[in-house]
Amino acid sequence: MAPQDYDDDDFVDQYDEDLGEEEDELSPEDKIAMQKGTEEVRKALGEEASKVTVAQIQEALWHYYYDIDKSVAYLTRTFIAPPPKPAPKAAQKPAPKKAPEEKPRIPPNFFDDMPWLNIPRDRETTFIEPPRLCGGLLGGTGSAPKVSKLQALAAMRKRKIEEKKAQENPDSLEGEVTKLALSDANQENTGTNHAPSAFAQALFESDSEADQRHRRDVFAMPYTQSSLFVASVFSEPSPDDIVLAARAKAGKKTPATPKTPKKSQKNEETSKDGALAGGVANLKVTDSPPPKSKGIDVIKEFEQSASKKHASFVVVGHVDAGKSTLMGRLLLELKLVQERTVDKYRRQAEKMGKTSFALAWVFDQRSEERDRGVTIDIATNHFETDSTNFTILDAPGHRDFVPNMIAGASQADFAVLVIDASTGAYEKGLKGQTKEHVLLLRSLGVQRIVVAVNKLEAVGWSQERFQEISEEISGFLTGLGFQEKSIKFIPISGLNGDNIVKRSEDEACSWYTGPTLIEGLEASVPSTVRSLQKPFRMAISEIFRSQQGTTTLAGRIDSGTIQVGDALLVQPSGESAHVRSIMLDTETRDWAVAGQNVSIGLAGIDPVHVKVGDIVCHTKDPINVGDTFTMKAMAFAHLMPMPVDLHRGRLHAAGQIQSIAALLDKATGEVIKKKPKVVQPGSVARVLIKLDTKVPLEAGQRVVIRTGGETIAAGLLE
Structure with missing residues (x-):
């Protein structure tokens, strides 16, 4: 190619076209990942997938490196449910420009060494302004100016008064006249003393007089001529302005009152002062009145009500026995958790290499619990059947968190003991926290227990394994004081959902004909009739403070009854309060009874003096x-x-x-x-x-x- 035929643009365009073709093409791996990701995104979006195009889905997947969750979030935020646009803000007025600060032109002490500033006081000259003569108008006459009739009348009256005084005191007039006499016969010549010259003063004056002469009585302050100094002097209101403003304010607030006779004015002022003093003395800061009690016979209302029973159960067992997974599956089977939410947890668990933990994350919401794979604090949730409202208390199984397990078991009516039936895990759990948990349940007064033999699918739904575990655990429980009629054994699979809400369809489990887990829970609900007759007691498990200043205490009522308007006492602080509201299962109630988990709104109490673990009781039956x-x-x-x-x-x-x-x-x-x-x-x-x-x-x-x-x-x- 000849040098004159060479074109840089053609050479660069050739490489640009090649580069563009490479960028537009996807590798076989990317195509497979893109196709799979598109299907997963459309599945995650569900019915809302029709609102986005395939190109938008693939663009989001390519941008987020095939991350399904981030792509779904981006599409939902951008195309499906975009956030509302913020209202345009009003144009802000530009701030007024500050006047430029004027620096003093003459620095201070600039004229200190000037000789004319050291002039002694006796040599200073005082100028006296000559009096000004009041002349008449130009072109006027020499006659007296004309006066009005009123001025003439005033002058005549004044003249008559002076004449009358002169007639009454003639001697005084003579004395005054004698003072006007001029006699210069005895006047003496007095000389004028002139000040000595500067040379004479330098020769004859003393040191003290020299110091006095050099002392300056007048100081030059050139900075006072600055406009900045003058502006700062008048930047604040003067005393006159303050007084005038106060008078104007008082005039606006105080209405004009009609004039009163002088005789009754003093009495009225005295009565006003007394009323004012009494009003100030009666000023008080009072709280809103406490809510009034309706005087409900709570026990009678509870017996006549057709409401469902309320029961709480705690889920205990050795760590990794599958407690949280079992409860997550229970909520999923009862349609209290969406399948979409579980799929989201499953994808997140796959990234962490913990696929089987997806259902457990329904309860384990804390990041620390998900990272460690163990429950740390008590997780609560609610569900209901046709006959009972249940509260789940998922207690931690690790030995480091046994105090939290005690807190959960103390609020429970009965317990669900989860046993890992897989080979080796059952024996390990029996030597670990399973034994201590059962011991604590009995010590805390739990009398009924449902034993869920979990992970039985890992041993092929072996009936012999189930009977072996049942016999061993039954002997252990009866040895601690549990009655055989209060113990139920149910083979389940928390991961697959067998025998939880519906019976297992696996042929290997056809030998079991007993109740499902949900049926066993309903049959274990104890009676609360005895607890209603006892004094009101509730242990505080949570404390809330609303923006309106209301303090809400949450917990389970151990005994007694409560209604709106009751006077309560919180121990050990001794703070008293009144019941403003009662919340039971997201519903507002007028009363509540033992065994129910409630949230009580209080009036007239400071939450600073209340903490978790305190006991709430009636003021008439306080706890010691x-x-x-x-x-x-x-x-x-x-x-x-x-x-x-x-x-x-x-x-x-x-x-x-x-x-x-x-x-x-x-x-x-x-x-x-x-x-x-x-x-x-x-x-x-x-x-x-x-x-x-x-x-x-x-x-x-x-x-x-x-x-x-x-x-x-x-x-x-x-």
């Missing part, structure tokens, strides 16, 4: 507050005078076992031995516990004693 208690304890480990932690629901208090009063017989409760030094595991003893702080506890309540991360005793307060 103390720091020393006698306890009838069942020992799970060796007991002796030692530091311990006492647990009662959400209430945790540190203290120590001060002394051991006696060993007791398990059956009769009679004293076997007085003041033993050590209590052996499995024995019952009466111990004295001293706590570091005062807590609200009373006789008959069940408490748990732990130390060093292990449960060592449980029992009743006496």
